[in-house]
Amino acid sequence: MVRNQLYINVPSVFRCPISLDVMKSPVSLCTGITYDRSSIQHWLESGHDTCPATMQVLSSKDFVPNLTLHRLINLWVQSATRRPESESSAISEEAVKVLMEKIERKSCVDSLTKIEEFVSSCEDNRKFLMRFGGFVEVIAGVLRRNSVEIVALKLVVSVLNSILSENGVKERLNGLILKSNQEFNCFSSIISILQNGNQKSQIQSVRLLESIALDDQSKRKIAEVPNLFPLLLHRLRTNSDPDLNDTVFSLLITVSITRDAKSELVQNGIVALLSNFLADKNNKSHDKAMKLLARVSSCSEGRMAIREDPKCVTRVAEMLLKVSKTAAEDAVLVLWRLFSAYKDERVKEAVVKSNAVAKLLLLMQREDEGLIRKKCGELIKAVMAGCKDECLASYQTKSAHIMPC
Structure with a gap:
């Protein structure tokens, strides 16, 4: 009991x-x-x-x-x-069974409300409910129904978010959500929440999607959901909640693994959006914004969009020493890919004006060896090529330590 x-x-x-x-x-x-x-x-x-x-x-x-x-x-x-x-308000085993039966019979809101209140209270409650065979399937099954009230959908994603850390739940949801062949699939309900739910339910919906992106096949299928990318980018443009923005960035980074996914993001204006995020000093998602920019820069459409946005190049260069080590490496990758692809004066000018050469030298000093150190050196050489600036010309990058000539 x-x-x-x-x-x-x-x-x-x-x-x-x-x-x-x-x-x-x-x-x-x-x-x-x-x-x-x-x-x-x-x-x-x-x-x-x-x-x-x-x-x-x-x-x-x-x-x-x-x-x-x-x-x-x-x-x-x-x-x-x-x-x-x-x-106290404990729920007995018989009461849980009755609630699950009501949810299966499409008597949702009241039953889901009681389940949501119970499951979100403490870990013991979550483990208690997980002992019931088919509990995850019954709750997730609501997402596959047509014409479900938005309040019921919000309760479903709240319950599912509460049990995501329980053993085997993500794998079960992966099968239930991604492998459904029904005409009205779970994605339609999740899109409805993103369109009509509050910020809390939108965050929970995005986290739910990321939790089931367990392999490349899953990631591709999520990225191919109609209208998902435009809707998520619209949320980033119109929303000021840092938690929602951070969650959306995480999902986009996770699922944008194919050229088609990256190209769709570029077509929907991801580069300008990320440029604005990098310019906002109060934004708490600089690292993830840089990671996503590095992701889209790996395709030709992404590199072209970044090249055609001089402010974006400048902001990437300015952020080299203002983000974490991982994000700085992503910034180096973005600049290196632009130089490798175009080698034009616009990119060089943006790098020079933002004093990126000195920042790249400092980054090289942090890295004793490895790919990032190599790319920093190649970037510096590319910027210095044909440059008459005496300050730039006084550096060489072949030695193990960065020293003036």
């Missing part, structure tokens, strides 16, 4: 932004954001140098215990465990 205390509303400030579980050992980064110690340690040890919530590059990877929040969480836990039985 399920414990009476399973259904507990957890204050959002007590949840780790990474795991979404109640923090056991809250620690704060230099950005002021607090995470559970185990979650942020795993993030940093995986090679990241940004704050997961803000994507701001960290000036220091040190963190300090948030003792005040730790005490508040402990007091809340003690209070919750003493809560009288009359104040």
